[in-house]
Amino acid sequence: MKKKRVLFFIYQMGAGGAARTLLNILNNMDQSKFTPVLVTLDYNGNYEQYLNPEIKFIKLKTKRLRSAIFPLAKVIREEKADIVFSTIPNYNTIAILGNLFSFTGAKNIVREAAYLGGTTSADLKLRLYGLLYKFSSKVIALSNGVKGNIVHRYKVKPEKIEVIYNPVDIESIQRNINEGTIPEEHAVIFTGAEKVMITAGRLVNDKDQKTLIKAFAEVNRRIDTKLVILGEGKLEKELKSLAEELNIVEQVYFLGFQENPYIYFTKADVFVLSSKREGFGHVLAEALATGTPVVSTNAQPGAQEVLNNGEYGLMCEVGDVKALAEKIYETLTWDEKQINHAIQKGLERANTFHAKTIVKQYENIFDQTFDQ
Template sequence: MSDRRIAFFLPTLAGGGAERVALNLLKGMVELNIPLDLVVADTEGPYLDQVPKGVRLVNLGTGRVFKAIPGLVKYLKETQPVALLSHMNHANLAAILARDLAGVKTKLVGVEHETLSASKSPLLRSKFLPLMMRLLYPRADEIVGVSQGVSEDLDCELGFAPGTVKTIYNPVVDRDLTAKAAAPVEHPWFAAGSPPIFLAVGRLSQQKDFANLIQAFALVRQRKAARLMILGEGETRSELEAQIETLGIGEDVSLPGFVQNPYAYMRNSTAFVLSSRWEGLPTVLIEAMACGCSVVATDCPSGPQEILAAGKYGLLVPIENATALADAMVQTLETPVDRAISIDRGMYFSADRAVSEYLKLFDYESH
């Protein structure tokens, strides 16, 4: 235990916001020469090659998170890291059980990325999650919410005293993002003189509600020449493609799938749109702002209200309201937000700030 190691626990390296947050924290901590382990239930996912050099990857190889508990117990006993940082509720529960079973003094911090009351997971386990969280979360040293909204909601849903769940904003912006944003975009739509482009990025899922965005875009197209590009992959792809065809807007909508560098697209798009039904702290919204993009977002629980300071840095519209979303999109074309103001606000959510706040939570002085 002499090397004062910090461990992270994630289900997989799938291409989601929580995984990106963990990688950004790891990147920031590597720069401080902290010994680090990234423990995963399975190494699958497109982010595998983004694990920073210097981080030891420990693959428990179990696929499912709860099957990973025995492997995590063994890891904790053998390595005894000073702190274990787990991400997402089912991984947090597994980490709490493993730490208890291992009987080690490792400080455990669980990070919650979604608004519990608003998330509607179709998975059977989601029925039991709140009960398990109520029982086990008090056993962690700290629970962190990625936005004020997430933290307050969790306190309320789990019957904790107000302020029990701490808030640390995600480490979104770092030097890497700025460098990647400067890369050229090969897509023909970005040629000079092309119509303005609305960009959205996220998993093609019910949560992101891209069906509402496509509906809104169809309304925008009746008023303005424009295009819509949605980066991401997921289970609602075929429904969205059918909807695009029905609306007859196929020539102006593109779904290119998962893209390794969405930041270059953000920097070159006219405006970014977040259409989610619920979130925790939508990383993509901050990234788009840091790339200088004007933004429109649904006022979903939780995050957009805080990121956009109640509409100061971009337009907020009600969820599942295509007309309001279309109006805001047109308004953004007519009066874009000053690039410098967007970038400055995005920079508030820096990796350096988040890293130092987590280290404080671990009582970890980096030497």
């Protein structure tokens, strides 16, 4: 049987969730049935080193997204791609245009991972994406909430949309935990009698670490705690200033981006997500896979789907400092039986997002699209 050639296009294999998702799909594909090819712009990304060396990796000779259309079209032709897969609206646009200008029979599949829109200008932009998505064979939504948003704001027909959750590479996470080490200057944070809260994500408004820091200050008045923040972003200076204002600067640790966050998660007593909205909440699933109890805001639509409305981790409303503090305090004061129960439930939930299971769903979509 002829192997199907699937070309994956993304801006770069950087530190973001989209690149991590593509990495998990690529590394877990059945290469007896599919030949995956990865194409990015001319950037070096953190996740490149983890890509299966058997997978062909092409960098276009441009750093500008708009300049990638015709070079991408050429690669689609040369690689004889059957399917062009992309994720995130801007990249989906280039992938569709590149495919159109390739003048081949390749079919587009686009993926939407975020819950976008809400303002008049943003909704108009999404409507334009929706018009372009008519050239795609399938649209993959990261959650049921994201699917509803695509139907409502992009005006894409629901029958064209498939929901596939993010793949979590559980074996890779366990390998990182077993083989990874925390630098000495960081390891000392996790020693001592204090409870440790941890979070990970870009330091941007949508992740709302301001609410988390304020909630941490409330918890810290009741029990001795530390807060570890993994990630980088434009709000770092502002968040550090907030910690100073609240007189907790010595208990809050900004450790930047870590290639292996999982070893840090396992050392913490609770993982906390304070986001305003999440298409899926991939980091929640990863935290559960490390055996760490989680607390999350009701970041729609994804967080409530990952945690099944609080079944697998305590939840509170977005932006509610006191409620978030209360849920964190409750988790940190559980007895051993409650902790073990939460860990076991979390591991069971994470396993439903196992990369092998999720990638099989992608492969089924590739097969269906190829046979259309």
